[in-house]
Amino acid sequence: MNQPKDLSTRNRILQMMKTSGPLSTKEITGQLGITEMAVRRHLGTMERDGLIESKMVRQTLGRPTAVYGLTELAEGMFPKKYHTLTLDLLGELEQECGEDTVNRLFDRRKEKLNRQYEADMQGLDLPEKVRRLAEIQNENGYMTECEQQGDDHFVLMEHNCPISQIANQYNHACDCELKLFESLLDAKVERTECLAQEGRKCVYVIKR
Structure with missing residues (x-):
């Protein structure tokens, strides 16, 4: 997914979730090309600010995985006419x-x-x-x-x-x-x- 270079990491994550739906930390890390630790730091801040929320999703194999999606507050940040x-x-x-x-x-x-x-x-x-x-x-x-x-x-x-x-x-x-x-x-x-x-x-x- 091509992203404008002037977008902040936080805004890029919001746009990714808007276009792709809820994403896991691993998926966000792969798309942004930054460390998983940095992604988790951004996600923690965004969750604290009420912009995203997490839920556990069952996998075919292995443990359930946390995915992050937009809250109603974040949805309101996108233009609507x-x-x-x-x-x-x-x-x-x-x-x-x-x-x-x-x-x-x-x-x-x-x-x-x-x-x-x-x-x-x-x-x-x-x-x-x-x-x-x-x-x-x-x-x-x-x-x-x-x-x-x-x-x-x-x-x-x-x-x-x-x-x-x-x-x-x-x-x-x-x-x-x-x-x-x-x-x-x-x-x-x-x-x-x-x-x-x-x-x-x-x-x-x-x-x-």
Whole structure:
């Protein structure tokens, strides 16, 4: 397998596992042309960092052999353009059925998320709800920070938007997120900055 010379050994191992599947130390050593000790050192570091995981595979003869494969974290390091397919499909739907149909899809997604998370908010006061919302958004990849600026005044900041490419084209997605926050928090929510509108982050001011 030919590898670009500027790739680090670690990245070469990741690419090998991506293209060939789980590999043993012996197989990696043979492909890289370095010592087995060096390979084991790299594998140990990568396993510690959560990029690879090992499992034992039975052989026809002899003892079971350890093989190493990519974790979900490592899979996420490879380029994926899911948003391109989504935008293509939404564009086809809009052309076929109109913008209102696309907007209804975003509305239904908002209602689904509201049903999914409303139980998390039961019995909580506003500060606890805001903190729980920040946790939910962090779990979904939004890189969220929360600041309390008074008893009933909070600022929620999202430094990343996993659907930013879609929201850039379909602003109704952002409107639905705002309404979702209002519903879950049972509070007044104002967006003062938006990644989809050339902001550096999404900023929500929350008041009782």
